[in-house]
Amino acid sequence: MSRELRLRIVSGIVLAIVVLAATWYGGVAFRALSALIALLIYSEWSTITRLPSQDFRGNALGWLAIASIAANILFGSEDYAIPLLGGFTITAMLFAGLRKSGTWWLPGGVFYAGLSGISLAAIRADDxxxxxxxxxxxxxxxxxxxxxxxxxxxxxxxxxxxxxxxxxxxxxxxxxxxxxxxxxxxxxxxxxxxxxxxxxxxxxxxxxxxxxxxxxxxxxxxxxxxxxxxxxxxxxxxxxxxxxxxxxxxxxxxxxxxxxxxxxxxxxxxxxxxxxxxxx
Incomplete structure (x- = not known):
């Protein structure tokens, strides 16, 4: 077995344990995991699509949107997550469309990352x-x-x-x-x-x-x-x-x-x- 395969197996097991433990405990633990996933997804999305170099101000707005959604997932109620996501996505779309340097990868990232955290938290809930x-x-x-x-x-x-x-x-x-x-x-x-x-x-x-x-x-x-x-x-x-x-x-x-x-x-x-x- 190669070193890379061993590393992949070990990290996969550790990751599975963390995810399943948070799922078992539910509540704040799983909401925190959902919020973290949303933040990390947006970070990777913005890096892959080169948002910081293409539209720095727009990307800052995207981070504000995702941070707000993540905070709502962790501390708020799922009832408010959908309007938050919709409002910030529309704002990001308008901002990207009005700026010459704007890119539609920006609202796409907000929607993808935000809905990731929201849907995970909504499915697990607290029961x-x-x-x-x-x-x-x-x-x-x-x-x-x-x-x-x-x-x-x-x-x-x-x-x-x-x-x-x-x-x-x-x-x-x-x-x-x-x-x-x-x-x-x-x-x-x-x-x-x-x-x-x-x-x-x-x-x-x-x-x-x-x-x-x-x-x-x-x-x-x-x-x-x-x-x-x-x-x-x-x-x-x-x-x-x-x-x-x-x-x-x-x-x-x-x-x-x-x-x-x-x-x-x-x-x-x-x-x-x-x-x-x-x-x-």
């Missing part, structure tokens, strides 16, 4: 249902990621998106999706046996979303000629490299819950309960 819902999302995303890699290497076949990520294949994508649905369904059924086919649909949606998130980050890195989003995680690269699929799955879960609430009473009471099909 037992939120814990199961978060573990369900982890199971889907991690099983999808791991099995897509091994199935793709074993079966090979046609490329999924050769211009974006040459290593990914359709066999890996399908294998990862099947594995993600199976793992997520098993976690949900172990705690709530009556969830029915709804959980299969949600697991499928999250698995596909996580793979889209992986491709999206690959597109950004290829667009700017970057190998890794950062160097903060030994052997793995940056935070975006590790959470690209997870945050897209959380986006899908959170936005689906918001859309469902808008069609009904307009009040989003529990993202976790919605994901697990409780009370639908």
């Amino acid at each position: 037992a249902v939120g814990l199961v819902a978060m573990l369900f999302v982890f199971a889907v995303v991690w099983a999808t990621d791991i099995l897509a890699y091994f199935v793709g290497r074993a079966l090979k076949g046609p490329k999924l998106a050769p211009r974006i990520s040459p290593g990914k294949t359709w066999s890996g994508a399908i294998g990862g999706t099947v594995s993600g649905v199976a793992a997520g369904t098993a976690v949900a059924f172990a705690h709530f046996p009556g969830t029915g086919l709804w959980i299969v649909f949600v697991a499928f949606l999250l698995s596909v979303s996580s793979q889209i998130g992986d491709l999206f980050e690959s597109f950004i890195k290829r667009r700017f000629g970057v190998k890794d989003s950062g160097k903060i995680i030994p052997g793995h690269g940056g935070v975006m490299d590790r959470v690209d699929g997870l945050v897209f799955a959380c986006f899908a879960a959170f936005l689906l819950a918001v859309w469902h609430s808008m069609l009904n009473n307009g009040i989003l009471t529990s993202v976790g309960a919605f994901l697990l099909g409780l009370g639908l």
Whole structure:
């Protein structure tokens, strides 16, 4: 086993322990983790897209937006997170559009990083249902990621998106999706046996979303000629490299819950309960 592989395995285990511990404790611990992820994602995003050199003042506004959202995640209520995100994103868009040196990567970074923290915190929330819902999302995303890699290497076949990520294949994508649905369904059924086919649909949606998130980050890195989003995680690269699929799955879960609430009473009471099909 090479030194690099050992480093990758050890840092991966440590990272998993930290994330799962914060998930188990919930409350301030998980909200702090969500806020930190939002800040780190924006830091890496702005570095990759060269925002400081392209639009220094705009990037400062972006940092103000993300810092406000992170503070709201940690100390505020999820009820205020959506208008904060929307307001700061619109402000960033206007600022970027009015300045000749403005770039649309600025509002994109605010939206991507901000929604990452908000959706993670909203899914976990502070109750037992939120814990199961978060573990369900982890199971889907991690099983999808791991099995897509091994199935793709074993079966090979046609490329999924050769211009974006040459290593990914359709066999890996399908294998990862099947594995993600199976793992997520098993976690949900172990705690709530009556969830029915709804959980299969949600697991499928999250698995596909996580793979889209992986491709999206690959597109950004290829667009700017970057190998890794950062160097903060030994052997793995940056935070975006590790959470690209997870945050897209959380986006899908959170936005689906918001859309469902808008069609009904307009009040989003529990993202976790919605994901697990409780009370639908």
